[in-house]
Amino acid sequence: MTVSMGSRPQLHLNLNFLNAGTFASAWRWPASRPHDFADVGFYVRIAQIAERATFDAVFLADVPALSDRPEFRPFNALEPTIVLASIAAATSRIGLIATASSSFNEPYNVARRFASLDHVSHGRAGLNVVTTADPAVAGNFGAQVRADHAARYRRGAEFTSLVKALWDSWDDDALVGDRDGARFLDPSRLHPPDWRGEHFTVLGALNVPRPPQGQPVLVQAGGSDDGKALAAAHADAVFSVAHTLEDAVAYARDLRARAAAHGRDPDGILIFPGLVTVIGSTEEEARRREEALWDLVPLEYGLRRLAGILGVDPARLRLDAPLPADLALPRDGMQTFFKGAVSLAARGGLTVRELIRAQGGGTGHRIIVGTPETVADDIARWFRSGAVAGFNIMPDVIADGFPAFADAVVPLLRRKGLFRHAYEGATLRDHLGLPRPARRPHAAPLRPEPLLEDIQP
Amino acid sequence: MTVSMGSRPQLHLNLNFLNAGTFASAWRWPASRPHDFADVGFYVRIAQIAERATFDAVFLADVPALSDRPEFRPFNALEPTIVLASIAAATSRIGLIATASSSFNEPYNVARRFASLDHVSHGRAGLNVVTTADPAVAGNFGAQVRADHAARYRRGAEFTSLVKALWDSWDDDALVGDRDGARFLDPSRLHPPDWRGEHFTVLGALNVPRPPQGQPVLVQAGGSDDGKALAAAHADAVFSVAHTLEDAVAYARDLRARAAAHGRDPDGILIFPGLVTVIGSTEEEARRREEALWDLVPLEYGLRRLAGILGVDPARLRLDAPLPADLALPRDGMQTFFKGAVSLAARGGLTVRELIRAQGGGTGHRIIVGTPETVADDIARWFRSGAVAGFNIMPDVIADGFPAFADAVVPLLRRKGLFRHAYEGATLRDHLGLPRPARRPHAAPLRPEPLLEDIQP
Secondary structure, three states, X not given: OOEOOOOOEOOEEEEEOOOOOOOOOHHHOOOOOHHHHHOHHHHHHHHHHXXXXXXXXXXXXXXXXOOOOOOOOOOOOOOHHHHHHHHXXXXXXXXXXXXXXXXXXXXXXXXXHHHHHHHHOOOOEEEEEEOOOOHHHHHOOOEEOOOOHHHHHHHHHHHHHXXXXXXXXXXXXXEEEEOOOOEEEOHHHEOOOOEEOOOOEEOOXXXXXXXXXXXXXXXXXXXXXXXXXXXXXXOOEEEEOOOOHHHHHHHHHHHHHHHHHOOOOHHHOEEEEEEEEEEOOOHHHHHHHHHHHHHOOOHHHHHHHHHHHHOOOHHHOOOOOEOOHHHOOOOOOOOHHHHHHHHHHHHHOOEHHHHHHHOOOOOOOEEEEEOHHHHHHHXXXXXXXXXXXXXXXXXXXXXXXXXXXXXXXXXXXXXXXXXXXXXXXXXXXHHXXXXXXXXXXXXXXXXXXXXXXXXXX | OOEOOOOOEOOEEEEEOOOOXXXXXXXXXXXXXXXXXXXXXXXXXXXXXXXXXOOOEEEEOOOOOOOOOOOOOOXXXXXXXXXXXXXXXXXXXXXXXXXXXXXXXXXHHHHHHHHHHHHHOOOOEEXXXXXXXXXXXXXXXXXXXXXOHHHHHHHHHHHHHHHHHHHOOEOOOOEEEEOOOOEEEOHHHEOOOOEEOOOOEEOOOOOOOXXXXXXXXXXXXXXXXXXXXXXXXXXXXXXXXXXXXHHHHHHXXXXXXXHHXXXXXXXXOEEEEEEEEEEOOOHHHHHHHHHHHHHOXXXXXXXXXXXXXXXXXXXXXXXXXXXXXXXXXXXXXXXXXXXXXXXXXXXXXXXXXXXXXXXXXXXXXXXXXXXXXXXXXXXXXXXXXXXXXXXXXEEOOHHHHHHHHHHHHHHHHHHOOOOOOOXXXXXXHHHHXXXXXXXXXXXXXXXXXXXXXEOOO
């Protein structure tokens, strides 16, 4: 657990800004407007609310492809660093985290884009590296995705090491700016990666000065063994999935042991499970809100999505029956993301309809339904367990569900002495209690011949 | 020549925002601060001045590598679409053009980033496609650059066609947003490229609604035969090099004939030569300013840069002698950009020192030195010839050279009836007098097998 500038542990909260909201029906809710998902003004207004609520960061997930069923719901549309640069201009403190895929980007471009975001936001950028298993994405990049999870993560690990080496390719004082001596920069204080690795060759230093945070905050979101290995080696924070506090405790124990095995401070990795919130002024109102949101999700969408996760024909699933026995176990090919929900179905004997709901609006994360007090008490209980540093708050509907959290839950968390009343620092690292890392040499792989390709066919 | 909303031809002006300025010594000038090149606040302040001067656009060049001699001068650092998104948030009318390389980016990522910039700026984005011949860039992307100029441009042409097809992959009315009918989007109004070409495979539609401008303004900046062919087929505007009005007239005749051969309106391509400006309140003051700026350029830098362009050892060049005879001719390997200057040296018998200066601060563009009247008269004369739609203004020093242009030259151009007093429209296409293009079907290449690569080694 990191410690804030005072001695009391500080709860951390990120807003997981999934366009209209976590529920597939969020865009149909009266408070939403169908065009919000591609309207930067909407993102800026919500980020300003999050900043007034002293959230640590807004987080934009990303998938560079149309969703499987775009007729039913909004999807990640605008490129997230463009949106975060717009938010940066309209805010001054809140952290700005976006996802980028290690499989469909060049490390130099990603290192540069997030270093630039860190500069324009004066130290508020975070990068969530994902490996992307979606075949629709691969099809947009002339690639196909192998079932080979380990190979994808091997590339992800090299990608991450290289991005960090690029951020460290300038000394903090490389820029000299000596007008009289006509010396703009000291080349001896640059450290080109000269990287000739299994997947990437990057010879030169980044063309951006070292980021204000030294390294933008590095986030990892996979829960598989490979994902945890990557997180233990590199991540400042993980976005995890935990359906029960017991799961969260076990996950924290595992991840911290792995971090220690890398010689890291086991408490130096912040763990943020996702938490889908449905808030009402009474328990009954919250339950009615949840029911109403469920009623607006086309059943065809929920069924098709679950069938897609399970890799079966939707016709095999019956809404009011349990999962067919051969499907009721988490399997290797399945994203870790959903394994928890499927396990839950098997343990609890849920029907397909109940399973779809238990996934928390189809995101695979835990859902909590209740009054602000219920939500605040739950957050406090988990936080005090020591298993989590805070939560990725995933409002049911962004447009009114997030303001409800900011206005009603945050004051309760402050009253409990768990959450800040004002930002104490300026950067995302400050908010998270993470030190600004010193530049360190990176051991670049050296193959006898660089991995070079002609850029023509 | 396009025509503004009135019937009078409208001069167009873009600010070529090359960090501290066009002169290699700009960062040493008293008005500059060495850190400006990576300070988004500097970019925003200057863009606001350009907007008050009703410029058509700011333009950020880009090279994703450190410059060859970073000890001597600033370079393109911050990723330009991040900077333009920041400028978008602080302005409301000025156009936002950035460069992206067709050799070191994926078309899906670039199409998406510029579509996103067009959305967040409400229709002000422009994309300048370059093919990038710089070996330092290639080394950052595991590639090597072939001398084969034509092959690089073949990839550039496919890249450009595909980016346009992605921008056109949504009908303008594909987003339905029917809450009651639970219909977010009409999939029959999506047009996935299903592109299986020589260099790229992109199967799916963009995950961003059609940009506000339909297509962001497409710019091309190469002057070679291949570059002109690409421009004639695709570009809304070209950033050209012209050292004399005769050159400009010949270039316009050539480009317009090529556009007509593609069945396009020959006057539908706007031509913008670069113009390096050194402004003083008297001719004498302007000349003194130029001399002072030259005196601040380390000779070692100018010599090394010229030697690099010519591909020779700097020791072969003597400052006060003409170019060695074997170097005094433009050659095939040389970027078109510099051919004009080298020709000029050969024609005029310039010394090496004079040649370095004649390049216009080392950029290869024409330089004008004088009072605001001199500059305005020159611009008016070129514009009235019909050979140019306007200029890319390249101030000697951004920090005070651009405000001098905005404050002193722009009013003269307005008084001449050539330049707008206020923006008449909202989008960059409006400013440039370019219509919003209707979506049109793109003939995708279809190879029997898609060009697929495993994303693992």
